[in-house]
Amino acid sequence: MKIKTNKINSANAEIEAEISNKTIDTNLEKIAKELTKTVAVQGFRKGKVPVAVVKKQYGNRLLQDAEAEALRDVLNRGLDELKISSDRLIGEPNIYKFDKNDAGISVTVKIALRPDIDLGNYADMVKDFEKPVIDEKEVEVRLERLADSQGKFVDLKKKRAAKNGDSAIIDFEGSIDGVLFDGGAAKEFALVLGSNQFIPGFEDQVVGMNIGEEKIVKVKFPENYGSDALSGKDAEFKVTLHNIQEKIKAEIDEAFAAKMLAGQDDTSLENLKAQIKAQMSHEALAKLYNDELKPALLETLVESIKFDLPEFVVEQEIDVSLNKKASMMSEDEIKELRESTEKLEALRETFREDAQRSVRATFIIDSLATAENVKVTENEVMQTIYYEAMQMGQDPKVSYDKYKNAGYLPAIQMSMVEDKVLTQILNSKTKEA
Structure with a gap:
């Protein structure tokens, strides 16, 4: 041989x-x-x-x-x-x-081959920056919002028309072309006006109604509505307003703070404000990281750290982009590409630069994870998927199995590694304002 x-x-x-x-x-x-x-x-x-x-x-x-x-x-x-x-x-x-x-x-x-990557003094590529400052007015606004969320709805002391923020107690009965449809009726339903709980246009037409008033509300179901029988259809709802309740927000005092901080040692209003401020600082820093600093840092790393790329990995990335593009093309466009090797290759080449940048970024993050001793376990991936599913009211196990069967878990894990690595590097450069 x-x-x-x-x-x-x-x-x-x-x-x-x-x-x-x-x-x-x-x-x-x-x-x-x-x-x-x-x-x-x-x-x-x-x-x-x-x-x-x-x-x-x-x-x-x-x-x-x-x-x-x-x-x-x-x-x-x-x-x-x-x-x-x-x-x-x-x-x-x-x-x-x-x-x-x-x-x-x-x-x-x-x-x-796995490329040899010299990261150099990568931490020096990040400039020092100051943490966002949260002033007391912002804290007060958040505290007011918290008190409002803990408020209670009570019957109006003085009769008036319904307005946004009220809870309207209504009967409604929906029909399309005069025919009632399933799930389109309810008795003494408490609808918070302005909550966007109902389809667009419905709540706006309840605003201004008075107790005892009956009204025909005309709306159109969205094109992407969950039911094929209702999507895009014009509908009418016969609405009767039985009562209006206004929201009385909770008093902001020591008792309110004790309720919000139940189980903690310090349940003072001062500590509640301190915790709100800390939470807002964390949110502001996370927004700064995600919207500006992380994308800029990754761009700097990709531009600064040069190394040879495995050709077939780049080609695979190009194929992914090509397939995504093809899924949005018409049958005639796809047929044209199948019949012309030159046109197909020309289209593939349009994705090459982005593919190279994506592959370079992946290898850089992988090397940085080793340098920064950052790891994301399979259990962490599962917990993240479970948490997001619960936040959206979905079955956590069903969501996890869906991602797993589709082969998305490695990509999710890599995304979490990237987030951890860049956050860790940026944290080392933060300065108090």
């Missing part, structure tokens, strides 16, 4: 080989002999099946196994010549060329 190796750069290499028919025959003979020990063939005792019978019965499979063994040998010998350990390989080797001829097989194997 003749082997020729070429280390293109630190992330890519090629192995060319000429596999003789003699090598394939030798491999086939060896595999056939091993198979005689375990194969069951009618008319022969186990372990006593002649090699010729095994060859006749399993000929094509034996040939494939013999060629596969030769390819493994090509790869192993090529890696030895290149002085590359197998743990540096990324993905499966790509059989770029596999030509059978009279003498044997001409094969070219392309391999991708």
Whole structure:
């Protein structure tokens, strides 16, 4: 077997080989002999099946196994010549060329390697910045909002028309073209006006109604409504307003603070304000990180840290973008691409620069995670998915299984690693204002 190796750069290499028919025959003979020990063939005792019978019965499979063994040998010998350990390989080797001829097989194997990345003084790429400052007025506004959320609805002391913020106690009955539809009616339903609980336009028309008034509310269901029978349809609701309740917010005093801080040692109003301020500071810093600092830092890292990229990883990223683009194209556009290799390649090339940046960013984050000792376990991924599902009122296990079956867990884990790494680096640069 003749082997020729070429280390293109630190992330890519090629192995060319000429596999003789003699090598394939030798491999086939060896595999056939091993198979005689375990194969069951009618008319022969186990372990006593002649090699010729095994060859006749399993000929094509034996040939494939013999060629596969030769390819493994090509790869192993090529890696030895290149002085590359197998743990540096990324993905499966790509059989770029596999030509059978009279003498044997001409094969070219392309391999991708984990690139060597010099992160340099990456922390110096981040400029010092000040934490956002939360003033007392902002705290007071948040405190007022909290008190409002803890308020209670009570009957009006003085009769007036309904307005946003009120709880309107209504009967309603919905119909389309004069026909009542399922789920479109209720008695003495408490609707908080301005909450956008009902479809657009409904609550706006209840505003201004008086107790005892009956009104026909005309609305149109959104095109993307959950029911096909209702989506995009014009509907009428007969609405009767029985009562109006206004919201009386909770008094902001020590008793209110004690209720909000139940279970804590310090239940004073002063401590409640301090905790609100700390929460708002955390939210403001997170917004600054996510909207500005993290994207800017990642962009700086990608621009500053240069290294060779594994070609096949870039090609895979291009394919992902291409498939996404194709999913939004018409059948005629897709047909045109299938019929023109030049147009298809031209379209693929439009994604190359973004693909390279994406792959570069992924390797940089992976290296930074090692340098910063940042890890995200499978359990953390599961907990994150469970929490988000519960926040949206979904079944956590169903959501997790959906992501798992779709193969999205590694991408979610990588996204969490990126978030942790960039946050950790930025935290080291924060300064109190």
